[in-house]
Every structure is written in structure tokens, then in C-alpha cells.
Amino acid sequence: MVSTINIQFHQIDIKSTFLNTPLSEIVRLSISQGILTDRRKFFLKLCKAIYGLKQAPLAWYERLKSWLVKKGFLACLMDPCVFFFQKPSELWLYIHVDDIVIFASNIEPFKKEISLEFDIKDIGIADLLLGVKVTHSPEHVSLDHKYFTESLLDSYGMSNCKPVATPLLPNEHLSPANDDEASSCKALGISF
Numbered sequence: 001m002v003s004t005i006n007i008q009f010h011q012i013d014i015k016s017t018f019l020n021t022p023l024s025e026i027v028r029l030s031i032s033q034g035i036l037t038d039r040r041k042f043f044l045k046l047c048k049a050i051y052g053l054k055q056a057p058l059a060w061y062e063r064l065k066s067w068l069v070k071k072g073f074l075a076c077l078m079d080p081c082v083f084f085f086q087k088p089s090e091l092w093l094y095i096h097v098d099d100i101v102i103f104a105s106n107i108e109p110f111k112k113e114i115s116l117e118f119d120i121k122d123i124g125i126a127d128l129l130l131g132v133k134v135t136h137s138p139e140h141v142s143l144d145h146k147y148f149t150e151s152l153l154d155s156y157g158m159s160n161c162k163p164v165a166t167p168l169l170p171n172e173h174l175s176p177a178n179d180d181e182a183s184s185c186k187a188l189g190i191s192f
Contacts, residue, residue, distance in 0.1 A: 009103045011126040012111065014064075015119040017098035018049040018056040021063050025055060057097065064095065067117055101126055 029044040049056035065075060068083050073093070076082035083093040091104040102110055114120060127134050131148030134141060153159050168174075177185065185191070 007103055007105050008107055009101055009126050010107050010111070011123040011129065012100050012102065012114070013121040013123060014098040014100070015121055017060050018051050018053070020119075021049040021056065021060045023047060023049055023055060023059055024062075027053065027055065060097070061095075068093070071113065096130060099130075101129060 023046060027046040029046055031042055031044060046053075049059045061080075065080075065083075069075075071085070072087075073083040073085045076084065081095045083095070085091040089105060091102065091107075091110055094101040094103070100114075104110065111120070111122060125136065127136075128147065131151070132143050132145060133147045134143055150159070153161065
């Protein structure tokens with residue numbers, strides 16, 4: 001779509017996403033030992049989301065969605081992380097937590113508008129999205145997982161592994177299942 005209708009797509013990152021998000025529900029924190037003599041009588045109320053809090057991602061999403069809706073955006077019915085704006089010109093947003101990919105013919109007005117509400121880092125033309133390498137050319141945009149795959153192999157110490165055509169050993173010979181094995185598999189709901 002980006003190449004066929006000649007639009008740009010840029011990426012921005014919202015800084016300190018959860019730390020600036022108010023919580024709508026009450027979250028109580030117990031008081032550390034040594035602060036009060038009788039800690040059982042008191043608790044602390046958490047007012048803003050923090051990283052690791054299970055409510056934090058939803059609280060952030062609701063805050064961002066509320067702001068976008070006030071600005072005239074609509075959330076996609078099929079994917080609530082996709083927002084679009086139609087007039088005066090079309091603009092689409094893809095949101096993954098604090099990363100926002102912007103698709104539009106003129107991106108700068110939106111960047112300026114969102115920077116008034118949130119502290120953003122302007123990454124510019126999107127070239128790496130969630131581990132997917134994005135290559136731009138006038139005729140097409142291509143995506144590949146080479147970067148992600150190599151970093152995954154590296155994290156498991158398999159950077160120098162050798163590819164094989166099959167996961168079995170080369171001299172491994174398989175035989176058909178006998179009746180007992182077949183009935184055991186059938187009892188487990190496995191069909192082959």
C-alpha cells in the first residue's frame with residue numbers, strides 16, 4: 001500500500017510511557033519495613049502506572065486512545081491497535097505499546113501535534129519494526145526477518161549452526177505405528 005499510493009511511513013517512540021499514565025483503578029502498595037511502626041494500618045495508593053504492573057499497558061492504551069479519538073481518529077474494528085484519520089487527508093497509525101508507525105502523505109503535522117501531548121523520540125523513516133527490517137525503494141517496500149533471526153540464533157549461541165534439510169538424523173529410519181501406538185494416539189486425540 002505504501003508504494004502503490006506513494007505515502008511515507010515514519011516511526012516515533014513515546015518516552016516513559018507507563019510512568020506518565022494515570023491509573024483509573026485503585027492499586028495498593030504495602031509499606032516497606034522501617035518506614036512506619038505499625039504497617040498493617042496503612043497502605044500507599046499508586047497513582048500512576050509503573051513498568052511491570054499488569055494494569056499499565058491497558059491504562060496507557062486507554063490514555064492514548066482517548067487522546068486520538070479527541071483528535072478525530074477512529075480505531076479499526078478488526079484491530080484496536082490501528083487508528084485512522086480521514087479528513088483533511090488520510091493518516092493511519094499502527095501502535096505497538098509505545099512505538100507508533102505513521103502512514104501518511106504528510107507526516108510532520110501529526111508529529112508536531114502528538115509532541116505537544118507526549119514526550120516523543122522521532123525515529124524518522126521506519127527501517128526496523130519489531131525485529132523486521134524494512135527496505136524502501138521507489139517501486140516497493142520489502143520486509144525481512146534476517147535481523148531478528150540472526151539475533152535470536154545469537155542469543156541461543158547458535159550463530160554458527162549449519163542448516164539441515166530435515167530435523168531427523170540422516171540415517172534415522174521411521175516405521176509405521178503398530179496397533180497399540182495407534183490406539184494410544186487416537187485416545188489422546190492425535191490423528192496421523
